[in-house]
Amino acid sequence: MSIGIRYPANLFGHPTDKRIEAVNSELQYWSNHSNVPITKVVFGHYPMSFTTSSEKGQRYESIFAKQSTSAYLCGHLHAKVSKQLWRFHEMSAPTQEQKSSFWEWELGDWKESRLMRILAIDGGAISFMDHTLKQAFQTSILITYPTDSRSMNTLESINWSLRNDINVLVFSNQVIHNVSARVFDSHNEFKIVEEIPLQLVAVPSVHKPLFHAKWNAENYRSPSPTRYWLQVFVQDSQGVKTSSERRPFSVEGKVSIQSHPWLNYLIFEVQWEDMYRVLLWSNLAFIIALLFAPKLLYYFIKKSLRYQRWTVSVMSSPIQQRKAYFWLVWFLMEGARSRTIWFSLLIHVIWLIEMPWFWGHVTSEKGEIAQMYLSGWSIPSLGEDLTWNKLSNPDVLVITLPFLYLVVAPVIVIIYSLFAEKAFACLRHSRRTEGTVGPTKSNVESGYLLPGALMSLANLSDKKILSIVIKLCGGWTRRVLLMLCCILAVIHLKLSSRLMSAYGTKPVALSPPVTWMPLLLLSATAYCTMLNID
Known part of the structure; x- marks a missing residue:
C-alpha cells in the first residue's frame, strides 16, 4: 500500500x-x-x-x-x-x-x-534447499535432478521426456573427494536398489560444486511418485561424511500431494480474504440473533395464549424431549429482562458495526490520529473522496475477530447467564419461604409469563428434576459466572493493551466501544443481579 x-x-x-x-x-x-x-x-x-x-x-x-x-x-x-x-x-x-x-x-x-535458501534450475526443473547460518557453515547438498516429487515436480505432460542423469550441487569449505547416490525402494523395506558414483563436472566456477552421473531412468518408472527414494553421500578431504535428506523422486515428473498439519493448512491454504467475511458476519449474525430472539419470543408469548399453553404442556410432561430447547427459551427471556442493559448492548453492537472502534496513530508514533472501523482505517488526510474501501481491509481481522469472538459475544452470554442465575435463585427462595412453588407478585408483575407458568406447574412436573436444577444453579453458579467475568476482563485488557502499544495509549484508552464499554456492562450487570433477600 x-x-x-x-x-x-x-x-x-x-x-x-x-x-x-x-x-x-x-x-x-x-x-x-x-x-x-x-x-x-x-x-x-x-x-x-x-x-x-x-x-x-x-x-x-x-x-x-x-x-x-x-x-x-x-x-x-x-x-x-x-x-x-x-x-x-x-x-x-x-x-x-x-x-x-x-x-x-x-x-x-x-x-x-537466519534461513537461507539455495535454489537451482536444472534443465527447467527447479529444486531448493534451506540452510540455517546461525552456526558455522557446513557441507550442504542440493540434488538438482531428479527433483523431490513431494514439493518440486510438475504434473506429467505430453512433452515430458526421461532424463538419464543425476545432478548434485555440493557446497563445502573442504575439498570433496567422494560423492555417491543411493536409490531405495520403499515398496521393499527401503532396500538399496542401486549405488551410483558421481563425478565432478568441469564448470567455470571457483569452487566447482556440480557433480554428475548417468543412470537408466527406465528402471525407475512407477505409477507411484513416492516409490523410489534418493539420497546422496559426500566425503570431504578431512574424512568427514555428510548425507542429504532421503527424498522421493519420479522420473516421469509425477507429483505427490502430501497432507499438511492442520495449522499449516489453516495458515497457507485457506484464503483469508474470504474466510474473514465468513467469520465476521457469522459472529455478527449470532450476536444480533442473541439480542433480538428474546424480544421476538416475548412478543409471541405475550400475544399468543396457544404458545403459552404449549410451554405449559412441555413442563407438565414426564418425558420431555424438547426440554433443552425449553430451558434455552427461558434463558433468553430472563437474560434480556433488563431493558437498560439490553439497550446498552444493542447500542454497543450498532456502534461496532457503523461507528469507529477506536482512534490511534495509524502510520507512525507521531503520525496523525486516524479512526479504525469494522471495514478498516479511515485516515483524515486522504479526504472523503475515496471510491474504494477503507485502508487495511481485511488486515483488521487481527483486531476485529479476537474482540468479537473473545469479548463481545462472551459478554452478552455472561450477562444473560447472570440474569438467568438470579431468576433461579428467586425460584429457590420462593419455594423455601412459601413452602410451595406458586406464582408470586413479583413474578406476575415482571411481565414474563413463562417463569410464572413454570412455578405454577412445578407440582405437575418432575419435582426431583426441578429441585436438582434449583440446587445446581445456587450460589456456586454465581461465583463461577463472576470468575468468568474476571477472566473475560483480563482477556479484554490484554487485547486493549496490544492496541495501545501499537497505536498509542491515550487515543485507544479514550475510545469507548473497545476500551471501557465491555467492562462497564459486566460491572453493571453484576450489580443489578445481586439478590437482596433476607
Whole structure:
C-alpha cells in the first residue's frame, strides 16, 4: 500500500489491477521474445493466502498459471509461525485442455532465524534447499535432478521426456573427494536398489560444486511418485561424511500431494480474504440473533395464549424431549429482562458495526490520529473522496475477530447467564419461604409469563428434576459466572493493551466501544443481579 499501516493491521498484500497487469506483461514478454524454453520464478513478499483480490477481482494465481510459472517464492510469515510451507496450485481454464499449475514456496526469514535458501534450475526443473547460518557453515547438498516429487515436480505432460542423469550441487569449505547416490525402494523395506558414483563436472566456477552421473531412468518408472527414494553421500578431504535428506523422486515428473498439519493448512491454504467475511458476519449474525430472539419470543408469548399453553404442556410432561430447547427459551427471556442493559448492548453492537472502534496513530508514533472501523482505517488526510474501501481491509481481522469472538459475544452470554442465575435463585427462595412453588407478585408483575407458568406447574412436573436444577444453579453458579467475568476482563485488557502499544495509549484508552464499554456492562450487570433477600 502507498500508505503503510502499522502492525498488527499490516497482514495482507493489496495488489492493484495495474500491478497485476504489469506482472502479466513481464511474464508474457519472456515467452514471446525467447528462442529457448524459459523457466519462470516469481518472488513476492506475501503468500497467496494473505493476498487480496484487486479492484476488479483479479488475482495473481490465475496469472501465474496462465503464464506457465514454475514457482512463486514468498515470505512474510517468518519461521516462528511457519517453516518450509509449500502449496501446489492447480487451475483449469475453459480454453485449455490441460490444467495449469505452479508451486508456492514460503521461505521462512533471515532476520531472526537466519534461513537461507539455495535454489537451482536444472534443465527447467527447479529444486531448493534451506540452510540455517546461525552456526558455522557446513557441507550442504542440493540434488538438482531428479527433483523431490513431494514439493518440486510438475504434473506429467505430453512433452515430458526421461532424463538419464543425476545432478548434485555440493557446497563445502573442504575439498570433496567422494560423492555417491543411493536409490531405495520403499515398496521393499527401503532396500538399496542401486549405488551410483558421481563425478565432478568441469564448470567455470571457483569452487566447482556440480557433480554428475548417468543412470537408466527406465528402471525407475512407477505409477507411484513416492516409490523410489534418493539420497546422496559426500566425503570431504578431512574424512568427514555428510548425507542429504532421503527424498522421493519420479522420473516421469509425477507429483505427490502430501497432507499438511492442520495449522499449516489453516495458515497457507485457506484464503483469508474470504474466510474473514465468513467469520465476521457469522459472529455478527449470532450476536444480533442473541439480542433480538428474546424480544421476538416475548412478543409471541405475550400475544399468543396457544404458545403459552404449549410451554405449559412441555413442563407438565414426564418425558420431555424438547426440554433443552425449553430451558434455552427461558434463558433468553430472563437474560434480556433488563431493558437498560439490553439497550446498552444493542447500542454497543450498532456502534461496532457503523461507528469507529477506536482512534490511534495509524502510520507512525507521531503520525496523525486516524479512526479504525469494522471495514478498516479511515485516515483524515486522504479526504472523503475515496471510491474504494477503507485502508487495511481485511488486515483488521487481527483486531476485529479476537474482540468479537473473545469479548463481545462472551459478554452478552455472561450477562444473560447472570440474569438467568438470579431468576433461579428467586425460584429457590420462593419455594423455601412459601413452602410451595406458586406464582408470586413479583413474578406476575415482571411481565414474563413463562417463569410464572413454570412455578405454577412445578407440582405437575418432575419435582426431583426441578429441585436438582434449583440446587445446581445456587450460589456456586454465581461465583463461577463472576470468575468468568474476571477472566473475560483480563482477556479484554490484554487485547486493549496490544492496541495501545501499537497505536498509542491515550487515543485507544479514550475510545469507548473497545476500551471501557465491555467492562462497564459486566460491572453493571453484576450489580443489578445481586439478590437482596433476607
